[in-house]
Amino acid sequence: MAEKLLMIEHLNKSYDDLCVIKDMSLTVHKGEVVVVIGPSGCGKSTLLRCINGLEPVQGGRICLSGREIKHGSRDLPMLRQKIGMVFQSYELFPHLSIIDNITLAPLKVQKRKKEEVEEEALSLLDRVGLKDKARQYPRQLSGGQKQRAAIVRALCMHPEVMLFDEVTAALDPEMVREVLDVMLRLAQQGRTMIIVTHEMQFAKAVADRVIFVDNGEIIEEGKPAEFFKAPKTKRAARFLNIFEFSPVKAQN
Amino acid sequence: MPDLGLEVLFKGKNMLRLLGGLWAALEISLISVLLSIPLGILLGIIMVRKELVLRVITRTYFEFIRIMPQLVLLFIVFFDSTKLFGINLSGELSSVIVFTLWGTAEMGDLVRGAITSIPKHQYESSLALGLNNAQTYFYVIIPQTVRRLLPLSVNLITRMIKTTSLVLLIGVVEVTKVAQQIIEANRTSSPNAAFGVYLTVFMMYFLTCWPLSILASRLEKKWG
Ligand SMILES: Nc1ncnc2c1ncn2[C@@H]1O[C@H](COP(=O)(O)OP(=O)(O)OP(=O)(O)O)[C@@H](O)[C@H]1O
Ligand SMILES: [Mg+2]
Numbered sequence: 470m471a472e473k474l475l476m477i478e479h480l481n482k483s484y485d486d487l488c489v490i491k492d493m494s495l496t497v498h499k500g501e502v503v504v505v506i507g508p509s510g511c512g513k514s515t516l517l518r519c520i521n522g523l524e525p526v527q528g529g530r531i532c533l534s535g536r537e538i539k540h541g542s543r544d545l546p547m548l549r550q551k552i553g554m555v556f557q558s559y560e561l562f563p564h565l566s567i568i569d570n571i572t573l574a575p576l577k578v579q580k581r582k583k584e585e586v587e588e589e590a591l592s593l594l595d596r597v598g599l600k601d602k603a604r605q606y607p608r609q610l611s612g613g614q615k616q617r618a619a620i621v622r623a624l625c626m627h628p629e630v631m632l633f634d635e636v637t638a639a640l641d642p643e644m645v646r647e648v649l650d651v652m653l654r655l656a657q658q659g660r661t662m663i664i665v666t667h668e669m670q671f672a673k674a675v676a677d678r679v680i681f682v683d684n685g686e687i688i689e690e691g692k693p694a695e696f697f698k699a700p701k702t703k704r705a706a707r708f709l710n711i712f713e714f715s716p717v718k719a720q721n
Numbered sequence: 722m723p724d725l726g727l728e729v730l731f732k733g734k735n736m737l738r739l740l741g742g743l744w745a746a747l748e749i750s751l752i753s754v755l756l757s758i759p760l761g762i763l764l765g766i767i768m769v770r771k772e773l774v775l776r777v778i779t780r781t782y783f784e785f786i787r788i789m790p791q792l793v794l795l796f797i798v799f800f801d802s803t804k805l806f807g808i809n810l811s812g813e814l815s816s817v818i819v820f821t822l823w824g825t826a827e828m829g830d831l832v833r834g835a836i837t838s839i840p841k842h843q844y845e846s847s848l849a850l851g852l853n854n855a856q857t858y859f860y861v862i863i864p865q866t867v868r869r870l871l872p873l874s875v876n877l878i879t880r881m882i883k884t885t886s887l888v889l890l891i892g893v894v895e896v897t898k899v900a901q902q903i904i905e906a907n908r909t910s911s912p913n914a915a916f917g918v919y920l921t922v923f924m925m926y927f928l929t930c931w932p933l934s935i936l937a938s939r940l941e942k943k944w945g
Contacts, residue, residue, distance in 0.1 A: 521849050550851035560846035564864050564944070573860060574850035619846075626850060 471498040474534060474661055475520070475630055481528035482512075482519055482685075489515045491685040492529070497630065500659045504672040504693070507682035508708060513665040516682070517632045520663070521554050533630070550578060553623030553631040557638050559615040561607040561622070567594070568603040571622045579626070586625070593621045597651050613644030617651055630661040637668060649675075669709070673697050681705045726914035729907045730921060739918075742899035743925050746885040749813060749893070753820030754878050760821070761828020768833040779829070786826035792887050794819045799891040812893040820881055827877050835869040836862075868944035875937040879930045886926075896922055 475497040482490040489512045497503055505513050518524045520531055525540040532538065538548055561570050571590040575581045594600045597617040599610075607615055616636055623631060633652065637645040649671045656662060656675045666672055672679060676693040681700070689702045700706045730736050768779045786794070799815040802808055810818070839862055847857040889898035900918045907914045 518845075523845055523848065546848075546851050546853045549849060552849070554846070554849040556842055556846055558842060560840075560842045562843065562847070562861055562865075564868055574852060577856055577860060578851045622850070 471500050473497075474499045474501075475663075476532045477520070477529070478531075479529035480516075480519060480526060480531065482515055482524060482526045489685050490519065490526075493685070493687060494529075495680065495687065497661060497663060499629075499661055502656045502660075502662045502664065502675055502677045503680060504676035504678070505663065505665045505680045505682060506667070506669075506672060506708070507688075511682045512685040513682060514634050517554065517634050517663065517665060520632060521549060521552055546578070550574075550626055551629045553626060553628035555616070555619050555623055555631070555633050555636050557635045559607070559612070559619045559639075561615055561619055563607050566604050566606055567599070567610070567618050570607070570618065571625050574622075575625055590621065590625055593624055594618070596654075597621055598647075611644060612640045613647045616640065616644075616648045620648070620651055620655075624655075630663065631655065633662065633664045633666070635665050635667065637666070669697065681708065683708070724913045725917035725920065726907070726911040727917035727921075729903055729911045729914040730917060732907070735903050738899050738903070739896055739921060739925070742894060742896035743929070745813075745893065746888070746895040747882065747929065749816045749820060749888060749895070750878070750882045750885050752817050753824050754881060756817075756821045757824025757828050757881075758874065760825040762832050764825055764829030765832020765836060768829055769836050783826045783830060786823055787830075791819065791823060791884055792890065794823065795887060795891050812888060812891045815891055816885070816888040816893055820885070824877065824881055827880075828874065831870055831873045831877065832866075835866045835873070838869060839865055868940075871944075872937040872940040875933050875940065879933045879937070882930055882933075883926065896925060 473496050475495075477493060477495040480490050480493045481488070493516070495503075505516065507513055515524065519526055520538065522531075522538045522540050522542075522545045530537055533548055533551060536544070536548060539545065561567070562573070565573065568587065568590055571594070572583070572586045575586040575589075576583060591600060591603060594603055597620065599614060599617055599621070602610060602614060602618070607618070610618065620636075636652075637648050640648065645668070649668065652662070652664065653671075653675055664672075664675065673693045678690060679693050679696045680687055681689045681696070681702070681704075683704050689696065689700060689705045691701070696705070697709065700709060730739070764779060764783075767775050768783070770776070789797075795815060798819050799810060799812060802810050802815070843861060843865070844857055847861040848854075852860065885895060886897045889895055889901075894902075900922050904914045904918050
């Protein structure tokens with residue numbers, strides 16, 4: 470089996486007295502694509518935010534290649550460079566052009582050479598079909614284009630693991646596909662990814678492993694083929710059923 | 722063409738006196754603006770902090786200045802400083818004090834608004850890219866804050882310039898006061914002078930504030 474890249478051990482996270490993640494453990498191997506699904510409010514976003522050190526946690530540890538990710542610790546910016554995160558609402562920086570959005574962190578944080586970074590940024594943009602948008606500003610792009618640019622921005626830091634938090638949830642239906650296709654290609658390239666999504670067909674296609682979370686706990690996990698066809702737990706079955714409707718009128 | 726009494730403007734040094742009055746008003750606003758901007762930025766930064774005591778103090782200050790008509794503030798500082806503390810402030814100094822107090826409060830509120838209008842996710846996506854706190858402020862938050870702030874502060878400056886017309890009431894000889902003096906002196910020779918002279922004052926304010934207005938809306942369009 471491939472090396473363990475990300476280890477989450479007995480993670481506990483609460484907001485004031487609301488317990489959002491309960492004693493959760495999860496190991497992600499190099500090259501693995503883990504899809505996290507679960508009902509709204511079950512703690513999926515919170516999990517990703519903890520992995521990126523954006524939230525203080527109340528118990529447990531998160532380690533990336535053996536180094537602990539701790540909210541507020543001094544080497545957190547170093548560790549975050551290895552974790553790419555893409556948000557539902559893109560969060561491109563509106564005052565910077567697309568190319569400047571992408572090259573900001575490689576230039577200022579990694580202190581890489583400008584020509585080298587721009588060249589890489591342009592070739593990545595080209596691969597997601599946005600080369601001609603490099604000099605434009607986020608407000609000039611459609612939602613799907615913005616999200617592809619945000620993915621490129623994360624990629625350009627050469628992260629070891631990518632986190633996606635419902636990156637298509639804010640998009641118009643006709644733009645969902647173009648973003649999912651980019652993610653499918655990343656999976657093909659063998660990238661390590663943790664994806665939170667409500668797109669079940671996509672989850673089936675992209676995942677090595679599906680994790681079903683409810684109420685801050687992992688209720689079930691398994692290979693996508695088995696999980697989607699025959700979930701072992703009642704709660705997972707009920708959750709998946711939400712997406713199928715039985716006829717409400719008598720048919721003859 | 723009706724008689725506007727414009728001829729009084731060309732009598733003696735009247736036009737120069739009006740310009741001198743305008744300069745007196747602009748000088749007060751300029752000094753106040755230069756003091757208000759750094760103080761207001763400081764105030765705004767304090768206002769978004771979480772410490773309760775600081776918040777209560779700054780909030781009280783802001784609301785107090787906001788509610789008080791500028792004229793009342795001018796009277797308080799100009800007349801009551803003598804009574805209460807036995808110091809004699811000139812009209813000009815009183816005006817600068819009041820306009821700085823006011824400008825700082827308004828600027829502070831603009832800065833507070835601009836900072837809090839940057840969504841939390843902008844900080845987070847910057848942190849997620851590996852920028853540290855200082856880099857996040859320098860490259861992501863401050864540039865956006867400044868872009869939101871600039872047009873609003875230009876508008877504030879315009880308002881401050883216009884409001885300086887009140888200082889004539891504490892004896893500062895600014896442009897409106899000069900206008901009154903000119904009209905008064907020519908009451909018999911040019912009874913219609915009020916029209917022409919106030920029209921000139923109007924044009925003077927207009928020509929001062931209009932470019933600022935244009936600048937503000939340009940900035941707003943560019944970054945809005
Ligand atoms: N900053 C916060 N302060 C207090 N409670 C919060 C905060 N953020 C999230 N929560 C709560 O934590 C729980 C988990 O939220 P989270 O955003 O992780 O859910 P989610 O699984 O991502 O849901 P969704 O599918 O709707 O995005 C929710 O009950 C939410 O109300
Ligand atoms: Mg969420």
